[in-house]
Amino acid sequence: MKIDGSCHCGAIAYEAEIDPAQVRICHCTDCQVLSGTAFRITAPAREQDFRLLRGEPAQYLKTAESGRVRIQAFCRDCGSPLYATSAGEGPRIFGIRAGTIRQRRELTPRCQFWHRSALPWLPDIACAEAFDTQ
Structure with missing residues (x-):
């Protein structure tokens, strides 16, 4: 599926090709802190399938x-988290932050990682199989 998106202020824009069946939720405590909320939803894209159209993110x-x-x-102007990827050489996967994807309403997460760290007051997310770790 072809997607596109941008940060909140529009300084950074991208496009990518993703497999919608790979969209996932992460409940790890790092994702909670880095997203500023209860969990993070990510759409993975291979490095060759991700392209910045405008701007240069801070890292x-x-x-x-x-x-x-x-x-x-993330965007140095508005602070929107855009993606995460591995440092160093080798093929990389870009974990695109679903909140920045224009087509996010069409993306249903299929799995949840680090469910053991899920906040206890969250309702059950029935569409996504849960795993205690990754």
């Missing part, structure tokens, strides 16, 4: 519990 390097370094990309 924050986050080291995961596993020791892997992840690039968190």
Whole structure:
């Protein structure tokens, strides 16, 4: 599926080709903090299927519990989180933040990762199979 999107202020725009069946929810505590809410919804895109159309995102390097370094990309003007990807060489997957995707109403998450960290007051998300970790 072809998607496009932008940050809130429009300074950064992108397009990508994704598989809608791969859209996922992450309940990990990092995603809660980095998104400023209860969980994050992500649409993965291979590096060759993602293209910036306008602007250059700011980057924050986050080291995961596993020791892997992840690039968190966001708009330096409005602060919108745009995507995360691995640092370094090799084929990368861009985890596009669903809130920035124009077609987000068409994307239903199919799985939930790190469900053991889900906030207890969240209602059941029946459309997405839940896994305690990744």
